[in-house]
Amino acid sequence: MKPNEIKIFCPATIANISCGFDVLGVALDSVGDEMVVRKTSEKGIRITKLQGQDLPMETLKNVAGVAGLALLESSDSQYGFEIEIYKNIKAGSGIGSSAASSTGAVWAMNELLDKPFSTIELVKFAMEGERLASGVAHADNVAPALFGGFTLVRSYEPLDIIPIPSPEELFATVIHPQIEVKTSDSRKILKTNITLKDGIKQWGNVGGLVAGLYTNDYDLIGRSLEDHIVEPIRSILIPEFDKVKSEAIASGALGCGISGSGPSIFALSRREKIARKVADSMKEVYKNVGIDYEIHVSKINSSGIKILE
Structure with missing residues (x-):
C-alpha cells in the first residue's frame, strides 16, 4: 500500500x-x-x-x-x-x-x-x-x-x-549577515546590457568552472570563481563584502562570492578543515563590526x- x-x-x-x-x-x-x-x-x-x-x-x-x-x-x-x-x-x-x-x-x-x-x-x-x-x-x-x-x-x-x-573534497562555507535582501530588489539594480569584453570573461569562467568540476581540478575551479558583471553591483548591498571575501581567500578558500542575490556570501574550499578555517575568518569580520550572522559549513549534497x- x-x-x-x-x-x-x-x-x-x-x-x-x-x-x-x-x-x-x-x-x-x-x-x-x-x-x-x-x-x-x-x-x-x-x-x-x-x-x-x-x-x-x-x-x-x-x-x-x-x-x-x-x-x-x-x-x-x-x-x-x-x-x-x-x-x-x-x-x-x-x-x-x-x-x-x-x-x-x-x-x-x-x-x-x-x-x-x-x-x-x-x-x-x-x-x-x-x-x-x-x-x-x-x-x-x-x-x-x-x-x-x-x-x-x-x-x-x-x-x-x-x-x-562534484569533486569529493569540495566544501562550501556560507555566512548570512542578518539583513534581508529581497531577490526582486536586487534584480532591479542590475544592468540589462553588458560589454562584449565582460561577456567574454564571464563565458570563459563558466566554461572553466564546469571543466574544473568535471576534472576535479580545484585550482581551475578557484580561478573560475570570478564575476565581472553582477557582483560589482550587488556587493554594494552587503556590509563588509570585500573584507569578507579577501579574508576568506587569505584563509585558503578557492574562491568567494555572493550567494544568489545575497546578502549571504559563499566560499568554496578543498577539504572541510579549510572550509571551517574560512568560516572563522568570515565570522571575525562581522564580529569586529558588530553585525549578527549565521554561518554554515557543508559538503555538497x-x-x-x-x-x-
Whole structure:
C-alpha cells in the first residue's frame, strides 16, 4: 500500500556560483527546510502549518502552494494535498528559501502520486514558485535542489538542465549577515546590457568552472570563481563584502562570492578543515563590526531532496 504522507528534507542552495548568473547552482547538505506533505481526498492545496518564518499560509501567496498548483494543473489526479512547512532557511537570505519550499512541495506530491512527472517537469513547476517570490521564473536554485549537486541551466527555452559532478573534497562555507535582501530588489539594480569584453570573461569562467568540476581540478575551479558583471553591483548591498571575501581567500578558500542575490556570501574550499578555517575568518569580520550572522559549513549534497524517517 502506497503511503499517503511523506516527510522530506529540502536543501538550501547557492545560486550563480559567481560566474553563472541564473544558470549555475549547487545544493547544500547541512542546512535546509523540512516539510510534511499528505494526500487528501479533498482537491486543491492547503498549507496547514508553517513554522520558523513569518510567511503567508494562503495557497496563492505561498511559493509551495503556487508550485504545487502548477503540478496539479498538469495532472489528472483526483486528490488534493496538505502541506506542513518547517522553515530553517530564512527568507531573503540568499540560499534558496523559496526554492526549498517550491521544490519540496512538487517533489513530495510527485512521490505520493507514484512519480508521473520527470525531474525536469518538476523544475518547471517549482519555477512558478520562484516567479511568485522574485518576479522571475529562474531555475538556478530549484534545479540543484531537485537534481542534487551542481547543475547548469543550459537553456530556459526549451528548459535544458545539465547535472554536473562534484569533486569529493569540495566544501562550501556560507555566512548570512542578518539583513534581508529581497531577490526582486536586487534584480532591479542590475544592468540589462553588458560589454562584449565582460561577456567574454564571464563565458570563459563558466566554461572553466564546469571543466574544473568535471576534472576535479580545484585550482581551475578557484580561478573560475570570478564575476565581472553582477557582483560589482550587488556587493554594494552587503556590509563588509570585500573584507569578507579577501579574508576568506587569505584563509585558503578557492574562491568567494555572493550567494544568489545575497546578502549571504559563499566560499568554496578543498577539504572541510579549510572550509571551517574560512568560516572563522568570515565570522571575525562581522564580529569586529558588530553585525549578527549565521554561518554554515557543508559538503555538497549530491542527491537533493530526501525522505526523512
